[in-house]
Amino acid sequence: MHPYERILPVPYIKIDREGAIRSCSEQAHLYFNMETSNINNLIDEGSLQKFWGIGSQKNVPIKLEINMMTKRNKIQLFDTYLYWGTDGEGQLVLLPKDETIADLKEKLLSLQVRLSETNFDLLEQKEELENTLAQLNKLSGPVIKLTNEIALVPLFGKLTEEKVKGFGSQILDAVYQGEFRTLIFDFTAVSDLKAEGMAELHKLFQMLSYMNDGAIKIAGLHPSHAQRMNEFPKSRLFEFVSSLQLILQRNLNGY
Amino acid sequence: MKKPPTQLAEYFLAGEHERAMDLIKEFKSNSNAEVFQTLITPAMQHIGDLWEQNLITVADEHLATAVCDFVLSRLYSWQSTEKDNKKNKVMLLCLEGEQHYIGLKMVSTLFVEKGWNVKFFGSNLPIEYTIKTALQWQPDVVCLSVTIVYHLPKLKEYIEKLSSLPHRPVIVIGGRIAGKYDLSSYCTEETVILEDLSTVDYWINKWEAKEKLNASI
Numbered sequence: 001m002h003p004y005e006r007i008l009p010v011p012y013i014k015i016d017r018e019g020a021i022r023s024c025s026e027q028a029h030l031y032f033n034m035e036t037s038n039i040n041n042l043i044d045e046g047s048l049q050k051f052w053g054i055g056s057q058k059n060v061p062i063k064l065e066i067n068m069m070t071k072r073n074k075i076q077l078f079d080t081y082l083y084w085g086t087d088g089e090g091q092l093v094l095l096p097k098d099e100t101i102a103d104l105k106e107k108l109l110s111l112q113v114r115l116s117e118t119n120f121d122l123l124e125q126k127e128e129l130e131n132t133l134a135q136l137n138k139l140s141g142p143v144i145k146l147t148n149e150i151a152l153v154p155l156f157g158k159l160t161e162e163k164v165k166g167f168g169s170q171i172l173d174a175v176y177q178g179e180f181r182t183l184i185f186d187f188t189a190v191s192d193l194k195a196e197g198m199a200e201l202h203k204l205f206q207m208l209s210y211m212n213d214g215a216i217k218i219a220g221l222h223p224s225h226a227q228r229m230n231e232f233p234k235s236r237l238f239e240f241v242s243s244l245q246l247i248l249q250r251n252l253n254g255y
Numbered sequence: 256m257k258k259p260p261t262q263l264a265e266y267f268l269a270g271e272h273e274r275a276m277d278l279i280k281e282f283k284s285n286s287n288a289e290v291f292q293t294l295i296t297p298a299m300q301h302i303g304d305l306w307e308q309n310l311i312t313v314a315d316e317h318l319a320t321a322v323c324d325f326v327l328s329r330l331y332s333w334q335s336t337e338k339d340n341k342k343n344k345v346m347l348l349c350l351e352g353e354q355h356y357i358g359l360k361m362v363s364t365l366f367v368e369k370g371w372n373v374k375f376f377g378s379n380l381p382i383e384y385t386i387k388t389a390l391q392w393q394p395d396v397v398c399l400s401v402t403i404v405y406h407l408p409k410l411k412e413y414i415e416k417l418s419s420l421p422h423r424p425v426i427v428i429g430g431r432i433a434g435k436y437d438l439s440s441y442c443t444e445e446t447v448i449l450e451d452l453s454t455v456d457y458w459i460n461k462w463e464a465k466e467k468l469n470a471s472i
Contacts, residue, residue: 045404050307064309075405077313097313105317109354112321113379123336 011078011094015039019052022089031096033071039092042068044075055082056090068094137166143174149181149214150251152244156189159197168204172211181214182251186244188220193228205237219244260297267298267319267326268311275326287331287368288456291361296452299323299357323357333363335373343462344372344394348380349430350401350409358430359400362455369459382409386416389424396462397424402431411441418443429455 005012005023011032012025019039028034032042043051044067055064061083070076081093140156140163153171157163175183205216216238221229229240241247257265259278266275282290302319305311327333345366349356356378363375374392376385389397397417401410410428417426427447428438434450442448449455 050309053307054309062309065306065312073405075403101314108317108321109378113377119334123334127336 008093013039013092013094015090015092017056017088017090028094031070031076031094032068044069051080051082055080056084059084059086065097066094133162134166137163138170139167141167141171143171145174145178145180146248147252148179150184151175151178151180151182152184152186154186154189158192158194159190159201160194161196161200164197164200164204168200168207171204172207175208175212180212182217183208183214184217184219184241184244184247185238186220187218187222187225188244190220190222190225193225195228195231198228202235202237205235209237215239217241217247219247260294261301263294263298264301264305264319267302267322268305268315270318270322272322272325272329275322276330279326279330286456287361288365288452291365291452295323295327295361296358320357324360327357327360327364331361331364332367333360333373333375335367335371337372342370342372343396343466344374344392345396345398346374346376346385346388346392346394347398348376348385348400349378350399350406350413351379351381352409353401353403353406353430354378355402355430356400358402358452359398361452362398362400362429365452365456365459369463371459382413382416385413386420389417389420393422394424396427398427398429400430401428401433404432404436407432407438407441410438414442414446418445427455427458 005014006026008025009027010025011028011030013028013032013034014022014024016022021034021037021039024034036042039051040048047067050064051066055062055066061081064080064082066078066080067075068078068080077097078094079097081095083091085091141153144152144154146152151174155167171183174180208216217240218238219241220243221240259282263275263278266272266278279290279294282294285293299319302311302316306313306316347359347363347366349359360375360377363373366373374388374394376388385397399410399413401407414426414428417424425445425447426443427449428442429449429451432438433448438448447458449458
């Protein structure tokens with residue numbers, strides 16, 4: 001080894017055409033496990049082809065990005081300057097890629113991880129929200145037993161298809177289990193009637209009529225509801241009453 | 256005229272996501288699996304080749320990957336967690352330290368497309384978290400992606416721990432080295448090794464056909 005090779009201020013390795021290591025600088029020891037006898041053991045397997053392919057073709061100095069296995073058993077990217085002399089010896093200078101780039105890469109990666117976590121958190125929150133919404137839908141049509149024969153179903157909020165589906169099954173269950181002769185649907189707290197919601201409600205009334213020959217009454221309609229109801233085909237499944245008070249008076253007189 | 260994968264690779268490297276999307280959309284009559292297998296994967300492989308030929312740097316590769324990810328995210332779904340317990344469930348992840356997630360993301364899309372419930376965790380999911388999630392969510396299938404040879408010992412650990420879970424999910428291994436090396440010594444007898452995206456697509460179809468057959472018996 002030439003004395004200057006040892007003291008070169010950069011990682012320097014001299015190899016032969018087989019990759020056998022002939023000598024190296026002290027700096028090379030800082031980065032690599034120089035006890036190995038062949039450079040192939042220091043090059044990442046994904047970079048071997050590049051090193052021996054393009055890196056070996058020219059007898060002019062060439063700069064390559066090569067992934068190396070460092071002493072800490074970590075893959076690290078090096079700018080590798082390689083020159084094959086006519087004597088068949090390869091002179092290698094390996095400069096670790098600027099660490100600021102590594103920092104940037106790390107930051108980019110953490111942002112990417114953060115994004116994918118956010119994406120996942122959002123999905124989980126969406127799931128939670130959907131559950132809450134389903135729960136809210138159920139709560140928007142509670143069945144309140146007034147007497148053994150009469151139940152009140154106050155409806156709340158915007159009457160959408162999902163909402164009617166949400167509370168529909170519990171109404172069917174309650175009717176199946178009870179012996180109600182009259183079901184009163186109170187629309188006082190309904191803000192908006194959607195056409196799809198009404199169609200779904202109509203289906204619900206139909207199912208209720210199959211299960212039970214009692215009466216379905218609708219109370220508490222606003223003028224805007226009445227307009228929407230008007231668009232709806234006339235049905236014998238239910239009847240309208242002007243006020244909840246009236247219907248309760250009529251039905252509860254006997255109690 | 257350039258071949259479509261080469262052209263797509265150029266758009267990825269130049270950060271031209273709109274053009275990349277337009278190019279992919281030209282193949283809309285093909286199945287997603289075909290587009291992934293014959294267009295997007297070869298484009299990414301071409302980018303790897305360019306690095307090997309010393310024509311681009313790792314920084315260029317990172318940019319291309321980010322653009323490819325963006326394009327995939329815009330054009331395809333890769334997560335689906337509907338509350339339908341009848342659906343098959345799959346979780347997909349890269350081993351700890353493994354950053355190459357693009358291939359796995361395309362696999363995710365194939366599962367979503369077939370109506371599975373899909374949890375895609377992307378790169379670098381530590382084993383503790385993997386086991387914890389698999390225990391809670393009980394997926395039918397767990398897909399592991401590995402592209403770096405040095406991660407193979409970890410692969411063995413993941414497979415052993417996942418195989419010992421009470422509900423015994425089917426473990427599927429994919430990634431660049433699945434098509435290159437014999438991984439059987441890292442796996443159990445039940446582990447499925449899938450070499451590329453077409454194989455994944457075929458395997459999901461086969462799984463579903465088997466389920467239908469079982470249901471009809």
